[in-house]
Amino acid sequence: MKHLLILATLALAACGSTSHRETQTTAEVKQYIQRSLDALHAASVALKTAAPDHAWSASSDAAAIATMKAEWKKARIAYESIEGAIAVLFPELDVSTDERYDGFLAEKADPELFDGEGVTGVHAIERILYADSIPPQVVNFESGLTGYQAAAFPADTTQAQDFKNKLCARLVADIDAMRSQFTPLALDASTAFRGVIGSMGEQIEKLEKSATGEEESRYAQFTLEDMRTNVAAGVATFNLFVPWLEDAGGTAQRDAVKAAFARVDTAYARLPGEALPPVPTTWSSAHPSQADLATDFGKLYSALQAEADPTAPSSLVAQMNACADLLKIPQLPQ
Numbered sequence: 001m002k003h004l005l006i007l008a009t010l011a012l013a014a015c016g017s018t019s020h021r022e023t024q025t026t027a028e029v030k031q032y033i034q035r036s037l038d039a040l041h042a043a044s045v046a047l048k049t050a051a052p053d054h055a056w057s058a059s060s061d062a063a064a065i066a067t068m069k070a071e072w073k074k075a076r077i078a079y080e081s082i083e084g085a086i087a088v089l090f091p092e093l094d095v096s097t098d099e100r101y102d103g104f105l106a107e108k109a110d111p112e113l114f115d116g117e118g119v120t121g122v123h124a125i126e127r128i129l130y131a132d133s134i135p136p137q138v139v140n141f142e143s144g145l146t147g148y149q150a151a152a153f154p155a156d157t158t159q160a161q162d163f164k165n166k167l168c169a170r171l172v173a174d175i176d177a178m179r180s181q182f183t184p185l186a187l188d189a190s191t192a193f194r195g196v197i198g199s200m201g202e203q204i205e206k207l208e209k210s211a212t213g214e215e216e217s218r219y220a221q222f223t224l225e226d227m228r229t230n231v232a233a234g235v236a237t238f239n240l241f242v243p244w245l246e247d248a249g250g251t252a253q254r255d256a257v258k259a260a261f262a263r264v265d266t267a268y269a270r271l272p273g274e275a276l277p278p279v280p281t282t283w284s285s286a287h288p289s290q291a292d293l294a295t296d297f298g299k300l301y302s303a304l305q306a307e308a309d310p311t312a313p314s315s316l317v318a319q320m321n322a323c324a325d326l327l328k329i330p331q332l333p334q
Contacts, residue, residue: 021244040078047071048168056153109147116166141213221275260316267303
């Protein structure tokens, strides 16, 4: 489920009276999403531009591949900053842009890796960019899927030009559509606040999927950075609400939320790199052993689970709920 920055109310703003602070917050949330969409577009265009027009060689095209990977990571960070907004505002574009390989194959087999049809978006491009270094557990998972095609670099000029002018061009076109459709929308910022609360559940989900090779940025081993970006987006969104919260007398709640986000940041800061720590071979999220909880993976799981617990008074979710109640922000529909 994609909760981060969910903006469920799209009609001309919310009903009833709106305070100056709420209006200001709504405008700032929209500006935040717009900046991320612009960054996503710029990185996607740069990735397409860097793609070679000939069959790829890991050695002679190393510089171009490195540039494409760097731009892919920029695009990924921009998308993860606003993924819940895209999921609700533009559900079809969200699928074509961010669906996982197994999600596409569940609908229809796609024997052509490069044509911009069937399997598309950031993960289709990621799968090709990292085709020579996909982790074994990911190959084991995907090779069991109906319609599986092994990932590969473009092997000839036609495939290379299709990658550039069809698959990458499809991503750019989808992002262009998001940007043009987003500009005239009027938004309700209060659902964005509830979306940040829901995003903590997504953090746990991403960890659990890593145990089976189903994690999101599985080819680049970038999922830890995805999750860090989700939290950073949550912090950025919450900060937009701080003046409104302070006007409502919520300084204590403000400080409690900031302290909870700091604890999450500390849990991430102790882990190096962009990939999730190795999952213990005996891991069970239902009944994790003390030994498994003592691993880096287990420590991260425990820290995130504690902050997502709405019944723990000092948890991030509990304190965010307290802020939402103070601001009279309603629950999101189930």
